[in-house]
Amino acid sequence: MSLKISLMLKISLILVLASCSSTGINFRNLPEAPSPKLKQALDYKSVNYEFTSLEEIRSVVHTVPYQTDSTNYGTSDYWAQPDQFFANGGDCEDYAIASYALITGSKLYSKSDIKFVLVYDKQTHEEHMILLVGDYVLDNRFKHVLNISSPELKRYNPRGIVNG
Numbered sequence: 001m002s003l004k005i006s007l008m009l010k011i012s013l014i015l016v017l018a019s020c021s022s023t024g025i026n027f028r029n030l031p032e033a034p035s036p037k038l039k040q041a042l043d044y045k046s047v048n049y050e051f052t053s054l055e056e057i058r059s060v061v062h063t064v065p066y067q068t069d070s071t072n073y074g075t076s077d078y079w080a081q082p083d084q085f086f087a088n089g090g091d092c093e094d095y096a097i098a099s100y101a102l103i104t105g106s107k108l109y110s111k112s113d114i115k116f117v118l119v120y121d122k123q124t125h126e127e128h129m130i131l132l133v134g135d136y137v138l139d140n141r142f143k144h145v146l147n148i149s150s151p152e153l154k155r156y157n158p159r160g161i162v163n164g
Contacts, residue, residue: 049105054145057102065089093129095140119156
Protein backbone atom coordinates (compact mmCIF):
# COMPACT_ATOMS: atom_id res chain seq x y z
CA MET A 1 0.00 0.00 0.00
CA SER A 2 1.28 3.43 -0.75
CA LEU A 3 1.01 6.39 1.56
CA LYS A 4 -1.24 8.93 -0.10
CA ILE A 5 -0.27 12.58 -0.48
CA SER A 6 -3.51 13.55 1.29
CA LEU A 7 -2.37 11.50 4.29
CA MET A 8 0.89 13.37 4.36
CA LEU A 9 -1.00 16.65 4.38
CA LYS A 10 -3.24 15.40 7.18
CA ILE A 11 -0.24 14.61 9.35
CA SER A 12 1.44 17.90 8.42
CA LEU A 13 4.42 16.25 6.81
CA ILE A 14 6.45 18.70 4.77
CA LEU A 15 7.66 17.00 1.64
CA VAL A 16 11.10 18.03 0.52
CA LEU A 17 13.10 16.11 -2.01
CA ALA A 18 16.56 15.19 -0.82
CA SER A 19 19.50 15.25 -3.13
CA CYS A 20 21.06 12.13 -4.56
CA SER A 21 24.82 12.03 -4.65
CA SER A 22 27.00 9.91 -6.89
CA THR A 23 27.75 7.64 -3.92
CA GLY A 24 24.11 7.06 -3.00
CA ILE A 25 21.07 8.67 -1.47
CA ASN A 26 21.43 11.23 1.28
CA PHE A 27 19.24 10.04 4.16
CA ARG A 28 20.73 12.60 6.52
CA ASN A 29 19.36 16.07 7.25
CA LEU A 30 15.87 15.31 5.99
CA PRO A 31 13.03 17.45 7.29
CA GLU A 32 11.23 15.95 10.28
CA ALA A 33 7.53 16.24 10.97
CA PRO A 34 5.39 14.85 13.79
CA SER A 35 2.75 12.28 12.98
CA PRO A 36 -0.25 11.67 15.24
CA LYS A 37 -0.83 8.32 13.50
CA LEU A 38 2.72 7.16 14.25
CA LYS A 39 2.47 8.40 17.84
CA GLN A 40 -0.72 6.37 18.28
CA ALA A 41 0.79 3.26 16.67
CA LEU A 42 3.85 3.49 18.92
CA ASP A 43 1.66 3.82 22.02
CA TYR A 44 1.87 0.14 22.87
CA LYS A 45 3.05 -1.72 25.94
CA SER A 46 6.81 -2.03 25.62
CA VAL A 47 8.07 -5.60 25.74
CA ASN A 48 11.62 -6.83 26.17
CA TYR A 49 12.86 -9.05 23.36
CA GLU A 50 16.05 -11.04 22.95
CA PHE A 51 16.99 -10.43 19.34
CA THR A 52 20.70 -10.05 18.65
CA SER A 53 20.78 -8.54 15.15
CA LEU A 54 18.80 -6.47 12.69
CA GLU A 55 18.87 -9.41 10.28
CA GLU A 56 17.22 -11.64 12.89
CA ILE A 57 14.48 -9.04 13.41
CA ARG A 58 14.04 -8.59 9.66
CA SER A 59 13.65 -12.35 9.20
CA VAL A 60 10.88 -12.50 11.83
CA VAL A 61 8.99 -9.48 10.51
CA HIS A 62 9.28 -10.75 6.93
CA THR A 63 7.27 -13.87 7.83
CA VAL A 64 4.18 -11.66 8.24
CA PRO A 65 2.12 -11.41 5.05
CA TYR A 66 1.63 -8.13 3.23
CA GLN A 67 -1.96 -6.89 3.57
CA THR A 68 -3.43 -3.60 2.48
CA ASP A 69 -5.16 -1.38 5.01
CA SER A 70 -8.37 -1.57 3.00
CA THR A 71 -8.34 -5.38 3.34
CA ASN A 72 -7.45 -5.35 7.04
CA TYR A 73 -9.31 -2.31 8.32
CA GLY A 74 -11.66 -1.15 5.57
CA THR A 75 -9.85 2.17 5.23
CA SER A 76 -7.24 3.50 2.82
CA ASP A 77 -4.71 4.17 5.55
CA TYR A 78 -4.29 2.74 9.04
CA TRP A 79 -1.07 2.64 11.06
CA ALA A 80 -1.23 -0.62 13.01
CA GLN A 81 0.29 -1.33 16.37
CA PRO A 82 2.79 -4.21 16.39
CA ASP A 83 0.34 -6.75 17.82
CA GLN A 84 -2.17 -5.88 15.08
CA PHE A 85 0.53 -6.27 12.43
CA PHE A 86 1.62 -9.69 13.70
CA ALA A 87 -2.01 -10.87 13.91
CA ASN A 88 -3.33 -9.44 10.62
CA GLY A 89 -0.38 -8.65 8.38
CA GLY A 90 0.19 -5.14 7.13
CA ASP A 91 1.82 -2.74 4.73
CA CYS A 92 5.04 -0.73 4.66
CA GLU A 93 4.49 1.55 7.65
CA ASP A 94 3.18 -1.38 9.72
CA TYR A 95 6.35 -3.33 8.85
CA ALA A 96 8.46 -0.35 9.95
CA ILE A 97 6.52 0.12 13.20
CA ALA A 98 6.78 -3.59 14.10
CA SER A 99 10.51 -3.58 13.30
CA TYR A 100 10.95 -0.49 15.48
CA ALA A 101 9.18 -2.24 18.38
CA LEU A 102 11.42 -5.30 18.14
CA ILE A 103 14.61 -3.23 17.79
CA THR A 104 13.85 -0.97 20.75
CA GLY A 105 12.54 -3.90 22.80
CA SER A 106 15.81 -5.74 22.16
CA LYS A 107 17.81 -2.63 23.02
CA LEU A 108 19.97 -3.14 19.92
CA TYR A 109 19.81 0.59 19.08
CA SER A 110 18.59 3.63 20.94
CA LYS A 111 15.38 5.29 19.82
CA SER A 112 17.40 8.30 18.64
CA ASP A 113 19.23 6.06 16.12
CA ILE A 114 15.98 4.96 14.45
CA LYS A 115 14.06 7.04 11.91
CA PHE A 116 10.90 6.42 9.92
CA VAL A 117 11.73 7.72 6.44
CA LEU A 118 9.13 8.53 3.83
CA VAL A 119 10.46 7.88 0.33
CA TYR A 120 9.14 8.04 -3.19
CA ASP A 121 9.79 4.80 -5.08
CA LYS A 122 10.75 5.68 -8.65
CA GLN A 123 10.09 2.10 -9.83
CA THR A 124 6.54 1.71 -8.48
CA HIS A 125 5.66 5.44 -8.49
CA GLU A 126 4.42 5.22 -4.91
CA GLU A 127 5.11 6.79 -1.56
CA HIS A 128 6.70 4.22 0.74
CA MET A 129 7.92 3.98 4.35
CA ILE A 130 11.27 2.50 5.36
CA LEU A 131 13.07 2.27 8.68
CA LEU A 132 16.53 3.81 8.96
CA VAL A 133 18.54 2.27 11.81
CA GLY A 134 21.96 3.87 12.12
CA ASP A 135 23.56 3.14 8.75
CA TYR A 136 21.09 0.38 7.86
CA VAL A 137 17.67 0.22 6.21
CA LEU A 138 14.85 -2.21 6.91
CA ASP A 139 12.34 -2.29 4.09
CA ASN A 140 9.52 -4.75 3.47
CA ARG A 141 10.41 -4.72 -0.26
CA PHE A 142 13.81 -6.33 0.31
CA LYS A 143 14.60 -9.71 1.82
CA HIS A 144 17.74 -8.50 3.60
CA VAL A 145 18.95 -5.56 5.69
CA LEU A 146 20.53 -2.91 3.46
CA ASN A 147 23.41 -0.56 4.13
CA ILE A 148 22.44 3.05 3.33
CA SER A 149 25.02 3.03 0.53
CA SER A 150 23.39 -0.01 -1.10
CA PRO A 151 22.68 0.46 -4.83
CA GLU A 152 19.18 -1.01 -4.32
CA LEU A 153 18.19 2.17 -2.49
CA LYS A 154 18.82 4.38 -5.52
CA ARG A 155 15.24 3.64 -6.55
CA TYR A 156 14.09 5.90 -3.70
CA ASN A 157 13.88 9.66 -3.38
CA PRO A 158 13.81 10.43 0.35
CA ARG A 159 11.08 12.92 1.25
CA GLY A 160 11.23 13.35 5.00
CA ILE A 161 11.40 11.78 8.42
CA VAL A 162 8.21 11.04 10.30
CA ASN A 163 8.44 10.86 14.07
CA GLY A 164 5.98 10.01 16.81
